[in-house]
C-alpha cells in the first residue's frame with residue numbers, strides 16, 4: 001500500500017515493509033558486475049541526437065530506437081536496470097510487448113526519469129533548478145503502476161570560478177530539491193537515484209571539480225537527512241572528477257580521475273547508500289569505460305570493502321549509445337548489428353564495474369562521444 005499525504009499535508013513515515021521494498025530495489029540495482037542503461041533522454045535531448053544522425057524526432061522513431069537499445073537477449077547479464085523516459089514507459093516493442101515487460105522478462109528493473117527538465121534560477125540565470133515537483137507524487141504513483149520501480153531526477157551545478165559559480169543559493173536549492181524528490185519517490189514506492197550533475201562545461205581544474213563536488217555532496221546528504229530520506233533505499237548518480245572540457249590541461253589522466261573521484265566519494269557518501277552510478281557526462285565511450293575500470297581497480301587495491309562500501313558502477317546515457325546510433329542509422333537492415341553494439345557496450349562496462357576490463361573497446365571509435373555543450377538550461 002502506497003503512502004498518502006496526512007491531513008496536514010505531510011508525508012507519514014515509511015513502514016518497514018515499504019523500506020524493505022525500496023532497499024531491495026536499491027540492492028538489486030547495485031548487483032556487482034552489472035550497471036544501469038540511461039535511455040531516458042527527454043524529447044528535445046533525444047531529438048538532437050536523432051537529428052544529428054539524419055533521423056526525424058517523432059514518437060515512432062524514438063520507439064524504434066529504444067527498441068534497439070533494449071532488445072539484446074542477454075542484456076540482463078550486464079544491466080540491472082534501465083531508465084526510460086515517460087513516453088517509452090507507455091510504448092511497446094514491435095511484437096507489442098510493453099517496454100517495462102520486455103525488461104522484466106530479461107530480469108532488468110525499469111526506472112523512469114521523473115524530472116521535467118531545468119529552469120534558470122531568477123537572478124542567476126546560468127544556474128538552474130529542476131522542474132516537476134508539484135506533480136511528482138501523483139506522476140510517480142502512476143509510473144509505479146506502469147511497472148517502474150526506481151526513479152531518476154537530474155539537478156545540474158555549473159562551475160565558473162570567475163563568475164562566482166556555483167553560488168551557495170544554487171547548491172542549497174538543488175540539494176533541497178533532490179531531497180524532496182527522494183522523499184516523494186519513496187512515498188510512491190520508487191527507489192530514487194539522486195543525480196547532482198556537476199557540468200563538465202568550463203575551464204576548471206580537476207582539483208576545483210573535486211572541491212565543488214565535496215560541497216555539493218555535503219549539501220545533498222545534509223538535505224536528505226533533513227527530509228528524513230531512507231538512505232538504504234536510494235542511489236547516487238554523480239559525475240566522475242575530471243578537468244572542465246575547456247580547461248587548458250584538457251584531459252585529466254584516468255589515474256587522477258580515479259584518485260579524486262574515490263577521495264570525494266569516501267569523504268561525502270554515507271556507507272548506508274548501496275550504490276554509486278556514474279553518469280558519462282560527454283566522455284568518449286572508451287574513456288568512460290577505462291575510467292570506471294580504473295576506479296574499481298584502484299578501490300580493490302585499496303581494500304574496497306573497508307574504504308568503499310558501495311557498488312561503483314555506470315548509469316551511462318551517451319557512452320552506451322553513441323556507437324549504437326551510428327550503426328543503426330534508423331534502418332531495419334542494421335537492427336541486429338546495432339543490438340549487438342548495444343550489448344557489447346553494456347558488457348564492456350559491466351566488466352569495468354568488476355575492474356576486469358581488458359579491451360578492445362566495442363565502440364566504433366575511441367572518440368565516439370555525444371558531447372553536448374548545452375546540457376545546462378535550454379528553453380523547453
Ligand SMILES: O=P(O)(O)OC[C@H]1O[C@](O)(COP(=O)(O)O)[C@@H](O)[C@@H]1O
Pocket residue numbers: 038039040041042043045046083117154195279280281282315316317318319375
Ligand atoms: O537533458 P535530459 O534530457 O534530461 O537528459 C539528461 C541525460 O543525462 C543523464 O542523466 C546522464 O547521461 P550521460 O551519461 O549521457 O551524461 C541521462 O540519464 C539523461 O538521459
